[in-house]
Amino acid sequence: MAGDGMNRREMLALLGGMASLLVAGGTEASPIDTSETMYTLPEDIKFVGQDGAPPKSVESAFLYSNPGREGIYYALLRWHPGYMSAPHSYATDRLCVVISGTWWINSGVDFDPGHTVPVKAGTFVRRIARTWHYDGVPRGGAEPATIAICGIGPVDIRLAEPDKPLARTV
Secondary structure: OOOOOOOHHHHHHHHHHHHHHHHHHOOOOOOOOOOOOOOOOHHHOOOEEOOOOOOOOEEEEEEEOOOOOOEEEEEEEEEOOOEEEOOEEOOOOEEEEEEEOEEEEEEOOOOOHHHOEEEEOOOEEEEOOOOOEEEEEOOOOOOOEEEEEEEEEOOOOEEOOOOOOOEEEO
8 A cells, every 4th residue: 555645644745735826826816896895984984964953063974875765774973072962753763883982872851961871882772763862972071972873764853842953062
């Protein structure tokens, strides 16, 4: 048997050499097809102020669709320190993840920023359809809070006090 071919050591050396060739000079990975895998780099995400809100209070970036349209949407919302939303509700659930900063949240129609709960980056928050809530970042907050929000539109926002603005100075 000794003369009938390669021994185990020679076989391993050959396989190791072939593996090196494949890694070093083998075929390249195919380029990404951006019609199949779409992405937007952070520096290319554009936040815009919300209609009727003071400048640098609350901003949105619509990543996929829009909460006012039928179907699923995905957006980023950024609250700057010193501003919170008035109590409001939506027709559908909203799934939220705090991605940076600390977001201050509460439930109910009795707007009282002093009773909000701070939730840090990484926290998941589910807003149940047609329940009153408010949120934002109180004055003195260290930084804006950015929240990723997913839901089904149209959201049909309702304000507990329709005669007052959605964004409030706190």
